Amino acid sequence: MQFHRRWHLPKVISFDLDDTLYDNVPVMQRTEEVAHSYIAEQYPQTAEWDMHHWRRFRDEVSRTDETFASDMTKLRLKTLELGLEKFGVDDSARAANTIMDVFLSERSNFEVPQDSIKLLEALSQRYKLIALSNGNVNADKIGLAKYFELVIQPGDGIRGKPLPDMFAAAERKLPELQPHEFLHVGDHPYSDILGAQRHGWQSAWLTSGLGTTAHLSVLPTVTLHNLNQLQRLLLD
Incomplete structure (x- = not known):
């Protein structure tokens, strides 16, 4: 543990979800495989595209609209619709929504580690807990929603x-608090640490996720x- 900025004991703990409270890499690998198998089975005319083709096409689509950068559900849905359209699939928008339903169901089909569950249980006795996630996991389906007073994800503007x-939305729901009374915990140097610090929140960078020191553009409150x-920082 290393402090980089002045520390204030927070009143609200905000959590990123993916790769902070659980390892999301194998979840996404399996989910994409399930979704691709469904596409290949239901729409055999797309057979020449493997998962790598779909990913490259998703990258192309992402460059057409800046809002896609912060809403992966919207990006995936548009990628599916345009990709299916390329192969002449009838009513590609409806088909894309059906595939997305398959994707989202598998996306939340896993168990959160018990260590994370126990941590949330303990913290919730002393702090308000919220979740700010760029991902599209269903917090209720994976058993985490009951620990959070708010779960905020991209969508609906x-x-x-x-x-x-997302930070501003949390503040509107908890207007009695000052920005420095929020602590955001996350693994991503850009979305989590830069986002929180830029908004005046404290931040805790969890190095066991996907980010590295080279990706930091600002220092967190604590590493x-x-x-x-x-747990030792907030409960001991």
């Missing part, structure tokens, strides 16, 4: 981190190497 929308250190 709210853009993802590091843009200010943590695992969730046990967060």
Whole structure:
């Protein structure tokens, strides 16, 4: 554990979800495989595109609209619609929504580690807990929604981190609090740490996720190497 900025004991703990409270990499790998198998089975005319083709096409689509950068559900849905349209699939928008339903169902088909569950249970006895996630996991389906007073994700005009929308939405729901009374915990140097610090929140960078020191553009309030250190920081 290493402090980089002045520390204030927070009143609200905000969590990123993917790769902070659980390893999301194998979840996404399996989910994409399931979704691609469904596409290949239901729409055999797309057979010449493997998962890598779809990913490259998704990158192309992402460059056509800046809002896609902070809303992966919107991006995936548009990628599916345009890709299916290329192969002459009838009513590609309806087909894309059906595939997205398959994707989202598998996306939330996993168990959160018990260590993370126990941490949330303990923290919720002392702090308000909220979740700010750029991903599209269903927090209720994976058993986490009951620990959070708010779960905010992109959509309905709210853009993802590091843009200010999600942080501002949380502040509107908790207007009695000052920005420095929020602590955002996340693994991503850009969306989590830059986003929180830029909005005046404290931030805890969890290095056990996907980010590296080279990706930091601003220093977090505190660097943590695992969730046990967060428990010691906030509960001991």
